[in-house]
Amino acid sequence: xxxLARAVRVxxxxxxxxxxxxxxxxxxxxxxxxxPLFFATCALLMFRQNGDxxxxxxxxxxxxxMGTWSAMATSASGALQGQRWQGTLELLxxxxxxxxxxxxxxxxxxxxxxxxxxxATLIWGRVLFGIExxxxxxxxxxxxxxxxxxxxxTFGFLLSVTVVRYRTGWALGNLLEYPGWLLCGxxxxxxxxxxxxxxxxxxxxxxxxxxxxxxxxAGRDPWFDTAVCAGLGIGYAALGAFLSxxxxxxxxxxxxxxxx
Amino acid sequence: xxxxxEVGARQGGIPAARRGGIRAAWRxxxxxxxxxxxxxxNWLNPYIYVPTMLVSPIFQILLFVYIxxxxxxxxxxxxxxGNAVQYAxxxxxxxxxxxxxxxxxxxxxxxxxxxxxxxxxxxIGRSLPVIANGWFVxxxxxxxxxxxxxxxxxxxxxxxxxxxxxxASASCTxxxxxxxxxxxxxxxxxxxxxxxxxxxxxxxxxxxxxxTVPEWMAxxxxxxxxxxxxxxxxxxxxxxxxxxxxxxxxxxxxxxxVFAVLGLAALRxxxxxxxxxxxxxxx
Numbered sequence: 062x063x064x065l066a067r068a069v070r071v072x073x074x075x076x077x078x079x080x081x082x083x084x085x086x087x088x089x090x091x092x093x094x095x096x097p098l099f100f101a102t103c104a105l106l107m108f109r110q111n112g113d114x115x116x117x118x119x120x121x122x123x124x125x126x127m128g129t130w131s132a133m134a135t136s137a138s139g140a141l142q143g144q145r146w147q148g149t150l151e152l153l154x155x156x157x158x159x160x161x162x163x164x165x166x167x168x169x170x171x172x173x174x175x176x177x178x179x180x181a182t183l184i185w186g187r188v189l190f191g192i193e194x195x196x197x198x199x200x201x202x203x204x205x206x207x208x209x210x211x212x213x214x215t216f217g218f219l220l221s222v223t224v225v226r227y228r229t230g231w232a233l234g235n236l237l238e239y240p241g242w243l244l245c246g247x248x249x250x251x252x253x254x255x256x257x258x259x260x261x262x263x264x265x266x267x268x269x270x271x272x273x274x275x276x277x278x279a280g281r282d283p284w285f286d287t288a289v290c291a292g293l294g295i296g297y298a299a300l301g302a303f304l305s306x307x308x309x310x311x312x313x314x315x316x317x318x319x320x321x
Numbered sequence: 322x323x324x325x326x327e328v329g330a331r332q333g334g335i336p337a338a339r340r341g342g343i344r345a346a347w348r349x350x351x352x353x354x355x356x357x358x359x360x361x362x363n364w365l366n367p368y369i370y371v372p373t374m375l376v377s378p379i380f381q382i383l384l385f386v387y388i389x390x391x392x393x394x395x396x397x398x399x400x401x402x403g404n405a406v407q408y409a410x411x412x413x414x415x416x417x418x419x420x421x422x423x424x425x426x427x428x429x430x431x432x433x434x435x436x437x438x439x440x441x442x443x444x445i446g447r448s449l450p451v452i453a454n455g456w457f458v459x460x461x462x463x464x465x466x467x468x469x470x471x472x473x474x475x476x477x478x479x480x481x482x483x484x485x486x487x488x489a490s491a492s493c494t495x496x497x498x499x500x501x502x503x504x505x506x507x508x509x510x511x512x513x514x515x516x517x518x519x520x521x522x523x524x525x526x527x528x529x530x531x532x533t534v535p536e537w538m539a540x541x542x543x544x545x546x547x548x549x550x551x552x553x554x555x556x557x558x559x560x561x562x563x564x565x566x567x568x569x570x571x572x573x574x575x576x577x578x579v580f581a582v583l584g585l586a587a588l589r590x591x592x593x594x595x596x597x598x599x600x601x602x603x604x
Contacts, residue, residue, distance in 0.1 A: 087509040092516075099519030103385070106529040110394045120392070229368045236372035239380030249387040 075166025097128030121192035123247035128178030137217030138234025168217035197280030209270025212294025219301035346442035354446030361423030378462035405463035417497025421504035455490030489550030492577025498584025
């Protein structure tokens with residue numbers, strides 16, 4: 062088996078395994094779908110007061126994608142700590158493959174849960190608020206959504222390895238949830254923020270992904286935003302792979318992998 | 322706590338045994354409450370406390386202020402007050418659930434529940450530091466949020482605000498007691514606390530005034546902690562006197578008391594059930 066085929070196999074098998082684990086996890090599985098619904102409900106109730114059906118559609122789509130960030134920021138930050146609690150972090154790190162290939166399936170599985178969250182929120186908005194999100198360009202929409210989720214997975218991967226030596230990484234993840242919801246353009250247009258805040262927002266893949274999804278739904282050209290989102294995702298994956306080797310190697314060298 | 326030599330002695334008309342019982346309950350309530358709060362609420366770790374209790378509420382406030390601006394509804398002050406007061410539910414709900422889940426995690430739940438300690442003193446004692454912490458978190462959020470957003474909260478309003486938030490925290494901790502009872506049977510207390518937090522966010526008028534939501538939602542909201550406190554706090558900031566909002570505060574305190582009594586009763590019943598079915602240690 063070639064190196065590439067082995068890598069793909071590790072990613073695929075790891076993704077299925079992690080997805081099975083998440084499927085029975087009340088916190089990382091079910092809550093990641095339910096929790097954003099409360100915030101989406103609040104936001105939709107607020108936008109409904111406005112009385113403009115178009116802004117409600119804008120909010121419906123944004124609220125749906127909002128949950129994807131939630132699944133990633135909170136859970137990915139605590140992903141390696143979770144492995145530590147279960148006593149499997151050392152096994153993961155000493156597996157005869159690159160650390161990135163062992164960790165990326167965790168965040169890829171979280172991104173898959175995020176897709177569930179998105180669909181659940183779209184159905185929620187349709188049933189409770191009567192929001193019909195018309196998708197003019199289904200292909201562009203599907204590609205934009207897929208690229209957004211993959212970019213989120215790589216961003217989550219970077220996040221998870223960055224906090225490997227931070228015992229309370231989950232608290233950092235919780236902290237990132239609101240800023241992500243605020244900055245990625247899910248419910249608040251970026252032009253409401255000062256310029257320096259917009260620069261931060263533009264460094265986050267979901268900002269571009271959200272723009273691409275909206276563009277595809279409205280029938281505009283989504284490809285530039287999709288490409289930027291993909292580029293950022295690849296960049297974060299490369300940075301994550303680079304850091305994962307160094308940070309985890311450093312943790313092994315200083316005997317701080319277990320942290321307990 | 323009662324020495325053998327004290328049994329039968331009387332002082333001031335109170336039997337010594339009963340006096341010893343009261344002293345023991347007082348110690349369980351005060352010393353036990355503080356020790357258990359420090360031991361079980363691991364969020365006191367600054368690496369958790371600062372991001373979760375001091376920074377996150379500011380971002381929750383900013384999120385809804387900006388959504389409000391984006392939707393063109395409400396005012397900054399409306400969302401600031403609603404979210405700051407509602408955030409008291411995070412420390413109150415999570416800490417109360419931890420009084421059970423934390424003991425279970427430490428494998429001390431059986432030991433605690435096999436002591437002859439007065440259960441009311443035990444759980445009320447654990448509630449008091451939680452109320453104080455909830456008050457601090459919500460007050461800090463309101464103060465810091467107002468500074469960030471440039472919302473003017475009159476100095477004269479602060480005593481009323483402080484009292485309202487104290488009642489809100491106590492009321493929410495009452496609900497937390499009921500949740501602690503559920504924690505005896507529910508394994509994922511973090512999920513439970515998050516869901517209750519979400520329900521409070523939607524139903525208590527935090528971000529959407531109750532007169533703009535369907536009647537069943539408004540009715541449900543009026544039966545929940547925080548709803549009346551949030552309304553009272555908004556009125557105080559708008560210039561109302563304490564006496565003007567007294568009915569709201571009384572309703573809030575009354576609801577909190579009802580939840581606390583329900584919680585204590587539920588704790589007693591679920592504890593007995595858990596002993597009978599050997600389900601104390603769920604993990």
